[in-house]
Structures are given as structure tokens and as C-alpha cells.
Amino acid sequence: MYHHSARVRLSLAAISVTGLLVLAGCGSSSSSSTSSAASSSATTSAATSSAGTASSSGTSVSTSSCGPKPGVKATGTPINIGTIDTKQPGTDFSDGPNMITAYYNCVNANGGVNGHPVKLFVEYDQTQPAQVAAAAKKLIQTDHVVGIVGVFDLLECTVDQSYWKSLGIYEMGAGIAPECWSTPNSAAVNMGPRYSSDGAVQYGLSQHPSKVVFVQSNVPGTGYIAAGPAALAGAAHVPITELTENVPINDANSVALDLVNKAGSGGWVVLNFTPPEALVILQAAQKLGLEDRVKGWGCSTPCNTDFLASALGPKWNHKLFVNAELTSADDHNGPEMQLYKAILKQYGQSVAGGIGSFSQMGFLLGKFSVDALGTVKGAYTIKSVNDAFKAIKDEKTELLCQPWVYGPYPLHIPNNADFTTTPENGKMVTAQQCFNISSADPQIAQYRAAAGTAPSTNPPTS
């Protein structure tokens, strides 16, 4: 009897939980996705309206220019491409592969690749190495993919590099682990934490501070990341202090105070964190009234969002300098940027973050892979497709500072010129045009010795 009534209670509880979910889901998820689709989750009306005007001018370009035969659906045998991406509470990179799928859908509706549609197989993992390794095998053995494009993953480059090497696969993605830039079988469209931190420190060094304090989240690979800024500061003969903080941060006040004390009044503080953590540190510095206690602040590329700019407020205008690895969609609106926005609007319903760096990187990866696939003569096999990927060179794009290249090099750092942005009244604006990351970083020097220095071009303005 006791158990029976308890069962009834329990089923009532389960029903109410489901009801709560459904109700809240109808209420919140639709509104949050529509608002975030307008811009990268900006909250001020100013930011929303500016993004609105940008996207309305973007739709003047027809999406059919993404493919070779506008309006003609591709009907041949599909070309299977695979990817592995991190998706777990707190770290969700699904916007990247979702944008690539959108790009492929556009291409497939407009002629495909030599008449073949391209299909993307996405495997998600929750940062468990065994999962990542198994996903790689699944893609090759079960899904029979011939190329790996669009890896946005915390672990993948580390775990799978020997497997890709044994198969002759040259993957393309947006990397995070050191191996994404230090092996022959992986090339990234982004800069990654080390080189983006280099860029932020490099800008700070150009302002002649007396000291640099570089702080990052205490996740694996901190030594590798910190080595870049240390080399740059050493070459400039500026003392540098390197710190790590455990995340998630509970006591942002103490962290901000410590940073400011260590940097001193002539010092430059550079942060390398994910947006939520960087935001709490900067907000704590502002609440404590510390933002003017140092010469300047810097941040690696994850900070380059309008959301951060609007959440920080006007006190940080031209005080925080963020390294930007991709051209801002707000500032520039050339034909390629318009195409990106149009594809996002027409095919990218599943891209929750809307216009932003993840979808931009997805667009680039889709474009580079389709362009390369178009050069394949004959059958689409692992060998033919990956030879084409490896042969990618001189891919000029408005979204990057320099043409992108793969090439037969022992390591790949193709995105090695960036520019710097700064918040201005709720938006990120350009503070410095494209510049090459300094060769004082030994890895950059090694890459340039093998691949040469691609000329960095200022992105065209609309």
C-alpha cells in the first residue's frame, strides 16, 4: 500500500517534470534561438539593430553562387565526409559542423561537386579519448568517409593523429590541442590558443608596457600555450609573469585583484579564457574599480564577440584589446561575407549562435573542402580526396588576413596573421589591421621556414 501510493506520487512527479520541460521549452528555446540568431547573443538594442542592418544587406546576394550550377540539384553518388566534435554541458561546438552542413546543402542544391552531393557525417564526443578514437574508426569503417573536415574538438588532434597518419588522411578543422598545429596530418582555419595569445601579447608589447602578466585557464596544454607569449616577451626584453587559474572561477574578485597587483601601473594583462570566464574576471575588475590600474588589457580570440562587448559596458572602450582571428561580420560586408550570411540565413537554422566565429569557421571549412573536391579527377577515394586537400594553396578569402594553404609541410599554422579589435559601446571594432604573428615564437618560425610567409592583406571593406 505504501509503495503503491509512493509510485503514484513518483509518476506525478515525472509528469510534472516533463510538463515543466515542455512548457519552458516552448517558451524559452524559441525565443532564445531567434534572439541569438540575430547576433552573437547580444543583449543591447544597439547591437541587435546593427546586426540587423548587416544581415539585411547580406541577403542581397543569392545563395546559388555557392555551387557551380545554380538551381540544379546534385544527384550522383554522395561524397562522404566525416567530422568529430565536442558536445557536452559547458562545451558545445556543434555550430561549426552545423554550418558546414548548411554550406554542403547549399552546394548540393546548386550542382554539387561535379554532380555529386556532399554529405557530412558528424560524431559528437564528451571529451573521452576512447570515444574520440572509436568515433574515428566508425567514420572510416562504417560510414566510409573519404575525408575529415570540420573537427572542432578538445582532444581529437591528440588522439587520432597516428590513425590519420596510417590512413593518409589530412584533416581540416578548427583546432584546440597542440597537435592540430604540430603534425603533418592536420591543418586549422583558426589560430588556436597559443598563437591567438601570441597576437594579444604582441599588440600589448607594441604599447611598450613595463611588464606583461599572462593568465589562462588551468586546462591541459597550458605549458604549450604559455611558451608562445614567453618567447615573444623574451624577444622584446619585457618581463612576463605566467599564471593559471582553475575553472570554473568562484572568486573572480581575488583573481582580478591579483592580476592588477602583479602587473603594476605600467603593466599589460592578457587573458586566455573561454568567454564566460573572461567575462567574470573583467566584470570583477570593473566592479572593484581596477580597470585603469594597469596600462591595458588583452584577450585571446574567444573574447571577440559582441556579447562580451555589450556585457562589459563603455568603461572598457579602447581599454581591452582582443586578438581576432577572423574578419568581423559587422565591419565588413564584401560579396563573400554576404554569401556567408545568406547561406546562414537560408540553410543554417540549426546554427544556434548565428553570426559568429564558429559559423564563420564552418563556412571557410565548407568552402575550402568543396573547392578542393572540385579538383579531383576520377573516383573519390581516400587517396584522391586527401591529395586534393593537401594540395590546397592560395585560397583567398575575405574572412582571413591571408590566403589559406595546406601543403606538404611537417606542421601547419596557415592562419598566422591576425588583427586586433576593441569594444566600443557594445560592439567590437577594429583597433589594428592585419599583422603577422611574430616569428619570435619558435613554432611560427619553424612553419615559415617550411611554408614561407604568405602576405597578409587587409580585409576589404564593403
Place this chain on the structure above:
Amino acid sequence: MPSWTDVEQFLITGLSLGGVYALSGVGMVVLYRATGVLNLAFGAVGAMGALIAWQAINHWGFSGSGGFWLAYLVAVLFGGLVTLAYGMVFGPALAQRDPLVKATATLGLALILLGVMDLLWPSSGGASRAITFPTDNNTFQIGQISVTYTNVIALVLGLVITVVTGAFLRFTKLGTAMRAMADDREITAALGVPVRRVTAAAWFGCGCLSGIAGVLLADLVALDATTLTFLVLSTLAATLIAQLRSIPITFVAAIVIGVITSEATPISSISNYRDMTPFVLAVIALLVLNRRRVISIGRQGV
């Protein structure tokens, strides 16, 4: 060695952190004293309330100062209602069981809320959310540091809750009834106390406390479901030092933990280990205070 100005400055941030721990620590002990349940989902309930308030402010049009306080009210009510629902559905079923079982059950609630929060407010696309109190813009100076009034509110609120609930539980009829029920439900019922009404009042009141603390913590720490849910680990340390009995000791212990953690920040050699402070202090306190063995007569475990 840090200089004296360092010590002074980190004392201020330490009091701020301590205020954060004190607010949720006191809330948990109050609930334990009133219902006999150590609610490990305290942080999760508060986090969800804060996220609902964020949703209201940013997407449901609760704008401006008036909108903020209305959203805050919604968060508080949410906390109260969810905790009340939990208490009424699962409270009676577990009333006879060991406090360990009751606490473990609240872990179940915490897991459900964690999953729901991540589904409804995902972290894709680099999204970061923040909630700001109107009092964040009002500051005063102590030395070279500005202190926002929100920090003051947190500390004062913790103090007020300590004093008021302590007095309530001790001196009022309803409070005494709650304490009696937490001790032994059946005897209290036999004495003629309206058990269901008292239980409901206890759960609802403490749930509102979760909501109040939740939004404050979202402002002072971070508006992130995982961070706020697992903040209870550090606040548990303060409650354990007070042996889940004394609300004033919880308050003081929380402040001490906050100050020690903060003071360790500038000392480079131990700075990265300062997150261990609550755990180490709790273990030491538990061992020192429990030198005598306590043997339970009844059945062990769940």
C-alpha cells in the same frame, strides 16, 4: 610574502567571497534544522531561478529597474515552489529514513535540474550569460578598491538570515514545531502539530531562500548552471564545520573560509591549491570535533 596592503586588499575580496559562501551555507543549515533534510540541490534550485530571471529580463521584456525586481521575484517564487513540490512529493516517503537517504535523494533532484538547465540554456556558440543587480553601479571606496553595494547586500543578507531564522526557530511556535518535526515526525504529529502545514511552510520558506541566494550568487560568482550547482561543495564545508547545527557558526566559518582562500591568492606557491581550502578545513574540523565515536543503533546506509 605579500605586503600589508596586499593582505588588506585581499581581506576585502575575501569578505565578499565569504559572504557568498555564508549566504548559501546558512540557507542549507536552516533547511536542515527545519526539515531534517540536507538539501544538496540548494545551488541547483537557485541557479535555475537565476536563469529564469535572466530569461525574463532578456527575452520576456522585463526591462529596467522595475523589471529586474519583478524577475527576481519570479526567481524566488520558482525556488519556493520547486522546493515545496519536492518536499511534499518525496518528503513523506522518506521521512522515516536516515538523514543520509534524504540527502542522497536531493542529489537526484540536483541531477534532474542540472540536465534540464543544460537543455534549456545550452552553452553552444560561446554564449555567456550575466545578471547584474542595479546596485552593481553603486560603489564606495575602501583604500584603492571599490566595493559594490551588491557585496554588502550579500553579507548583510547572510547576517540577517542568521539572526532572524535563528530567533524564529527558537522563539516562535511555528519554528519550534519545525525543529520538533525535524527531530521526530511521529511524536510531533502525536502532539497535535499540523504536520503537513508546518512541513509545507518549512519547504516553501527555505525554497524561497534558495531563490534569493541564487540570483545574488549569479551576480557575484557567475551565471552558469554547473558553477552555481557545485558551489554547494564549498559551502558544505562551512555547514560541516558547524556540524549542521549552529547557524551562527556556519556564518562565521563561511567568512573564514572565504578570507583564507582569498588571502592565499597572491602567494604564488599555493595559489593554485587555494580551491582546496574549504575541503581541507572541513576535514580537519570534522576529525577534531568528532574525536569521540558515535555508533548508530539502527540500520546503516540507504
Place this chain on the structure above:
Amino acid sequence: MESAGVQSAENTTAAAGSDAAPEAAPSAPRTGRAPDARSFVRPAVIVALLAFVLIAFPSMFSQYYVDAWTQVAIYSIVTLGLGVLVGRVGMVSLGQGAVLAMGAWVAARLLFATSLPFPVVLLAAGLITMLLGTLVGLPALRMSGLYLALITLMLAGAITVTLANINFPNGGHGFTGYNGASVHIPPIRRPSAAITDTAYFRYCVIVAIVMFVLVLVHLRGRPGRAWAAIRQSEAAALTAGINTTFYKLWAFALASFITGVAGGLVAGSFRYLNSLTFTTQDSITLLAVVLMGGAYSMWGAVVAAFLLKFLQALLNDWGLSPDWLTILFGIGVLQVLTTAPRGLVDQVPKDLAKLGRLLAKPFRRSPAAPEREEA
């Protein structure tokens, strides 16, 4: 088998009064039965099932699911350890995730620094984890109930912070074996006989079987009876002359040992370890699945590991968010604690039997057949 053993211990404790120690009590109810054909069936079925799993399983599933089953095998050892603590002795530990992390750390360090054979490394990882676990847990064992659970949570928190700072070995030198600036991280080696994923699956199953046998031997013997007595009532056990602290320590040591060995298997399975792999939430979901699967039987441990690891792989394959699993575990904890304390392993057969009777009702000849109330 094991439930009968527990029951006999409970009977003898109840009857023991104040003079007879459990060691002296003969297993009277069981020796009276003459061995017959039925007592061979159950072990034979189990052996056949294990043989099937070892031999046929890998070819039935794709590599992705073979890896999922490998995780099930490894984590069934962990859930077994926690099940012994929770179900047999009555000690709830909220820190087994940290113990697993310690075991993985030790194993990884040894695998990089020495060329000891893999089984020796597993043994060493188990022993060192056992030592660390008991040292760290020793002062806590004087407590019981809620305080014990909370102190294990605190200790786990401290261990997690420590591991986040010294990091996991990645082929570097020094005590921690961590090279933060490494550009190419070498993978952790596997046993020479089990390098492929399929072979490693079999290896893990075999190690799991060995651990289960180890626990079974404990449960059948003196420790098992003492644990049952402590679970029933620590005060009564004390009066009966059992050294409760010693036996609680033994349970903790056993759980730490097998979890340490499982940590070694994790190191070999994942091949790249970092502090993100082991989180605080893992310890909590571990307790949740152990409660759901059933802390009182050895099959419950396998069910718990299945819930934890296989469902995750399944949901991932179907493109569903892992949050649904978190919600499921939360509901499961509530369900188990309020209605089905013995977990799914006990409850599902009962539920199925009830369902069977319900379905058979219309077909029953006699309309006045009394329904047995299932307690």
C-alpha cells in the same frame, strides 16, 4: 548465491545474542542441503554467458560499440566496489570517482616510467590506490551515515584540485611525469597481448571477472559476514565482538583496490589522460547508477555500468543530448530511494512477474483466484 549468504549471516546475527561471534556460527542452513543438479545450473549459465561475451561479442558489434562495452566492463569494477560499500557495509562514498582518477594516475605514471608488464602495473596501481585510499579515508571511518558521505565528498574535492594542478602523466619526467609544453603527447601503452581494441575488450572482461571473483571470495568469507552484521546494526555488531573499524577499513581497502585496478584499465583504454576526464559530477552519477542498478547484488554492478556507459554511447549515436541521461539518473535515484531500495536488478524481475500475472488474468479459469500482494 550471495543473497543466501547475506541472509544466513543476518539470521545468525539475530540469533547470536551477546555471546556467539559470527565467526563461530556455522553456515548451518546451507550445509544441510544435499548438492543436486540445480545447484550446478546457475554457475554453468554464468560461465556460458561469460564465454559468449568473451568470444562472440566483439564480432557482433561495430568498433564504436565494442569500445562502449569495454567501458561497461571497466566501470562494472568501479560500480562493484561502490556497491560493496553501499550495499554490503552501508557506507556511502561520494568520492569513488576521485579514487578511480588516482588509480589511473598511478598506472599512467608507471606505464610511462617503467617497462613493467601491464598486469604488474595494474596490481601496483591497485595496491598503491588501496594504500592512498585507506590512508586518506582512515580518519573518516570513525564516522558513519551522512557525515561519512560528506567527508568522502570533501576528500574527493581536495583530490580533484590536486590532480588539476599536478596533471596526469603524459610522458614527461620528474615525479609528476607531466610535460606541460609537450607538442606531441605519446599514448599510454597497452598490454602486448591486447593492443587492438577488440583484444583490449577481452582483456578488460577477464580482469573484471578476476575482480568479481575476488569480491565474491570476500563476501562468502569472514569479511562478508562481518559486513552484513555491521550493516544490520553497528552497535549490535560491536557487542557481538566484531572489530567494526577494522572491517570497515577492509571494505574501504577492497573497494579502493579494485577501483585502482579499474583506473589502470581506464589509462590503457583512453591512452591520453587529462584532468577533464574525471569530474566531480562523475562521483555523483556513479552513486546514482549504483543505486539504480542495485547495490545488493553483483549483477547490479553490471547493470549500473551499463546504465552509465552504454546508454551514453547509445544516446550519442542517436544524436540525443547526454542531458537526458542526467535527468534519467536523477529520476532513477528518487525512484530507487522511495520505492525500490534493492534497485532494478531486484525490481525488474518482480515487475515483469507482476506484469505477467496481470496479462494472464483474463486467461485464468477460476475468477476467484486470490491475488498475492507483492510487498
